[in-house]
Amino acid sequence: MAHIAIIGAGMAGLSALQLLKQAGHQVTVFDKSRGSGGRMATKKVGNASWDMGAQFIRSHHPEFSKVLRQWQLDGWIEEWQMQPHVIDDQGIRPSPDDIERFVGVSRMTALSRRLLAGADEFIPSCRIISCQYQAGQWQLCSEDNRHFNGFDALVINTPPQQAKPLLQQPAPELAAQCEVDMLPAWSLLLAFQQPLNSDVKAAFVKHPIIDFISCNSDKPQRDKPAAGALQTWVAHANHDWTRAHCDSPRDWVQQQMLDAFFAVLRLDARPLAEVWLHRWLYAIVDQPLHKGALWSESLPLAVCGDWLEQGAVEGAWLSGRKAAELTQQRLGADR
DSSP states (O other), rough: OOEEEEEOOSHHHHHHHHHHHHHHOEEEEOSSSSSOOOSEEEEEEEEEEEEEOOOOOOOOHHHHHHHHHHHHHHEEEEEEEOOOOEETEEEEEOOOOOOEEEEEEOOOHHHHHHHHHHHEEEEEEEOOEEEEEEEEEEEEETTEEEEEEEESEEESSSOOOHHHHHHOOOOOOHHGOOOOOOOEEEEEEEEESOOOOHHHHHEOOOOOSSSEEEEEGTTTTTTGGGTTTOOOEEEOOOHHHHHHTTTTTHHHHHHHHHHHHHTTTTTTOOOOOEEEEEEEEEEEESSSSSSSSEOOOSSSSEEGGGGSOOHHHHHHHHHHHHHHHHHHHHHHHHH
């Protein structure tokens, strides 16, 4: 049994965790945030809560489809049975797709917490800033000068911009492969006391500002407005607009996105019960590498993330699984 460190508790890291635990290894997971999930994050403000990153999970790969079915049987996810729409300058119309879309219940973060439960130790609010391999073991150091030693292997699950400085010293050949563009996105979270008069529950939007909107409270096992809860919505800005206004004043960004939200739904502005604005600096990869994972030829070290496979939750899961397989192969070769 090896002791393995995973930096990053997003889906790729959690996928690696699952396979490594099945193989009998001891696993410690680190994350700079207070919780798990990465871009499967949930935000709560007052009486409102939202999935503020990934809005759903879908599958193209048969292996991931099998996992989704098992999670569904376990009660970890449910199918979001809604009719998606397309909104553009021609109007609002149903999308012709018949894709199955799943969501974590009762929030996206709940799925990550269930996957994380298999870890031997989870160390949150811990940004790892350096890693060294000495005498056959990894030594990690955090931003607040905490030191963690005794790891036989290391899996890094972060955006490439954050992985690169960790790799510079132990594996510069891997750091050189982290020149990958990640696209930013502003996310606006809205809550209304009175439900909006719209048949739209989720829509792919062609607009100068908005890219996607979703009625979070329409998802299964969420608090429903009919029961007195707030109706909650998420609006993601498109990547080009976000990049152009990444450092603009937050109040200005919020108002621009709010005006656009009502415009795309063809509704007059309504009073808000709650509102929150979040900036994702690394929302999604522009051009994924399609390598599955990166690994060192000389060290027990692997790197995973959706940017190495394909975008979205499925790509992250596939990449994490590949990183775990490579880690096991390396550990087996060293023994």
